[in-house]
Amino acid sequence: MSYEEKMDLLESIVKKLESGKLSLEESIEMFERGTSLAKECYETLKNAEQKITLISESEEN
Amino acid sequence: MSSILSVSQLNRYVKSVIESDDKLNGVYLRGEISNLTLHGSGHIYFSLKDDEQCTIKAVMFAGKARYLKFRPTGGMKVVVRGNVTIYEKTGSYQIIAEEMLPDGEGALNLAYEQLKAELQKEGLFDNEHKKSLPTFPKKIGVITSPTGAAVQDIFRILKRRYPIGEIVFCPVLVQGENAADDLTNAVKRFNKSKCANVIIIGRGGGSIEDLWAFNDENLARAIYECDIPVVSAVGHETDFTICDFVADVRASTPSAGAELVSPVTVDNMLMQTENIINKMSMTIESRLQNEFQRYERVSNSRVLSSFEDIINFRKIKLDLLTAGLKIAYTEKVSVERAKFAELTVKLDTLSPLKILSRGYAVAKKDGEIISSKEQADINDNIEIVLSDGSLECKVTGRK
Numbered sequence: 001m002s003y004e005e006k007m008d009l010l011e012s013i014v015k016k017l018e019s020g021k022l023s024l025e026e027s028i029e030m031f032e033r034g035t036s037l038a039k040e041c042y043e044t045l046k047n048a049e050q051k052i053t054l055i056s057e058s059e060e061n
Numbered sequence: 062m063s064s065i066l067s068v069s070q071l072n073r074y075v076k077s078v079i080e081s082d083d084k085l086n087g088v089y090l091r092g093e094i095s096n097l098t099l100h101g102s103g104h105i106y107f108s109l110k111d112d113e114q115c116t117i118k119a120v121m122f123a124g125k126a127r128y129l130k131f132r133p134t135g136g137m138k139v140v141v142r143g144n145v146t147i148y149e150k151t152g153s154y155q156i157i158a159e160e161m162l163p164d165g166e167g168a169l170n171l172a173y174e175q176l177k178a179e180l181q182k183e184g185l186f187d188n189e190h191k192k193s194l195p196t197f198p199k200k201i202g203v204i205t206s207p208t209g210a211a212v213q214d215i216f217r218i219l220k221r222r223y224p225i226g227e228i229v230f231c232p233v234l235v236q237g238e239n240a241a242d243d244l245t246n247a248v249k250r251f252n253k254s255k256c257a258n259v260i261i262i263g264r265g266g267g268s269i270e271d272l273w274a275f276n277d278e279n280l281a282r283a284i285y286e287c288d289i290p291v292v293s294a295v296g297h298e299t300d301f302t303i304c305d306f307v308a309d310v311r312a313s314t315p316s317a318g319a320e321l322v323s324p325v326t327v328d329n330m331l332m333q334t335e336n337i338i339n340k341m342s343m344t345i346e347s348r349l350q351n352e353f354q355r356y357e358r359v360s361n362s363r364v365l366s367s368f369e370d371i372i373n374f375r376k377i378k379l380d381l382l383t384a385g386l387k388i389a390y391t392e393k394v395s396v397e398r399a400k401f402a403e404l405t406v407k408l409d410t411l412s413p414l415k416i417l418s419r420g421y422a423v424a425k426k427d428g429e430i431i432s433s434k435e436q437a438d439i440n441d442n443i444e445i446v447l448s449d450g451s452l453e454c455k456v457t458g459r460k
Contacts, residue, residue, distance in 0.1 A: 003225060004197050010337055017121035017344045023351055031345040038338045045327050045334070048224040052216070055231040055247075058200070 003044050010037050069149065076147040079154065085145035090117070090156060091164055097135045105133060109141065109156070118155035119143070125159055130278075131172045138164040169269055177303055178280070185285045186306045192290040194310060195258045195368050196321060200227045200287065201322050202257030204247040207232035211265045211315035214239070218316055223323035225330075229257050235264035240274030242305075248283040248291070255289065261318045262304065263294030275302035284308055294318030422447050434459050 003011070013034040017024060022030060066074075079085055092109030095116070098104055103123025112114040119141060121129075133139065143158040163171045180186065201219065205211045212230075219228060231250065233243040244262065253255050262284070264272070274280070275295045284291050284307045291309030294315045305311040310319035325333075423446040424431050437443055437456050445452040 007333075010334075012342070014337055014340055017341055017348075020348070024348065027345060027348050033339055034341045035338060036340070038334050039196050042331065045225065045331050050216075050220050050224040051227040052278055053227065053229055055202070055250060055254075055256065058229045059250065059254040060213060 004036050006041050010034055065204045072149045073153045080146055080165045094135055094137045094139060118153060119158055121158040131163055131175045140164045176278055180281055189444045191309045194290050196325055198226055200229050200257045202229045202251045204262040205264055206235045209265050211263055214316045215319040219323060220320035222326040230290055236271050236274055241277035241280055244274055245280045245283045248287050251289055252287040257289055259322045259452035260289050260291045261294055261322055263318055266297040272296050272300055272302055275304040281307045292318045292321050307316055341369035
């Protein structure tokens with residue numbers, strides 16, 4: 001999953017949690033899912049190193 | 062030349078003399094345009110005059126006129142390159158212009174203003190056509206010189222703000238004869254391969270001549286046709302180029318361009334992630350708090366004052382239910398049983414054994430019941446079934 005996909009998912013989890021429509025068990029499950037996703041995003045950002053390529057390399061792909 | 066000539070013979074002769082003179086071919090002539098006629102065919106007829114009020118007729122044919130980068134107007138100072146010739150019909154001499162450029166100070170400015178007006182009229186700068194920049198670009202295309210300050214500024218800022226994006230670099234010439242073509246091709250390459258989500262095109266500051274490549278018409282059209290959003294980042298705050306107007310967003314400097322393509326920095330994102338974690342924690346905490354309070358409310362109510370009460374209440378309810386079921390079941394079974402007994406009695410009264418017990422008998426021959434004397438012959442063996450057994454008999458006579 002890409003960073004953006006993870007963030008999108010995170011946001012939908014937060015929305016669901018805040019809606020209050022989930023059962024307590026579901027809420028706790030969502031919370032666990034959300035925190036582990038957030039942690040992954042955090043790590044991605046912390047460890048990001050810029051990649052620089054020439055257009056000729058990108059064009060081949 | 063002793064004989065008498067016709068006018069056309071003379072004109073033709075002079076024309077040939079002039080046209081064979083190398084000094085009159087490829088002449089550069091400076092002057093001010095007057096008597097301008099833009100003919101419907103595309104030919105341009107005009108005169109050039111100088112400060113001494115000397116004039117020469119001039120024509121630029123449509124084939125050349127269409128390549129003009131500006132629109133000639135009366136009073137405009139120009140430099141013309143062309144060949145001197147004679148128009149046979151009138152015998153007047155003239156210059157056939159191959160090329161024409163605005164002359165002197167402000168000439169570039171004029172060409173710039175004219176191209177700008179033309180493209181604006183065509184709709185190349187229209188806001189409806191402008192694309193918005195992506196919030197999280199995966200790949201950022203950079204079109205600039207590999208040696209200038211601009212590329213360093215852009216890389217440095219992107220490294221600080223947005224290291225999760227990939228930079229796709231297309232090194233080009235940004236000034237000189239081939240710069241405009243180089244820039245145009247770079248935009249086209251990105252658009253063709255779609256190997257970026259946003260493009261910065263630009264260079265550091267310089268004179269109007271230095272920035273001139275960014276005023277190229279083909280470059281403008283390539284940017285207009287580019288499906289990827291383009292940020293123009295040419296020169297300083299005060300420099301404006303055609304590229305700036307046609308691009309989706311204009312940045313005042315290359316550094317500003319780098320900031321525009323990274324609207325959300327990694328620091329922002331880290332903060333955002335932290336906020337999300339906090340939000341989730343708060344939500345789940347308040348949820349748990351609510352659940353706990355609800356439990357307390359229920360367990361403190363007067364009817365059910367303790368947890369045991371709840372359990373007991375449930376147990377009683379269950380017992381009642383079970384008992385009810387049992388009763389229902391038993392009733393059903395006894396009804397069925399009574400019905401069965403009744404049926405048995407009925408069946409019993411109809412049983413053949415019951416009849417036999419009253420002294421009747423059944424006669425069988427070869428296991429089949431017989432009911433007529435015709436069914437047995439003399440000397441046939443038959444069986445007489447009684448209530449308690451049977452007799453093997455031989456028929457000795459019929460009546």
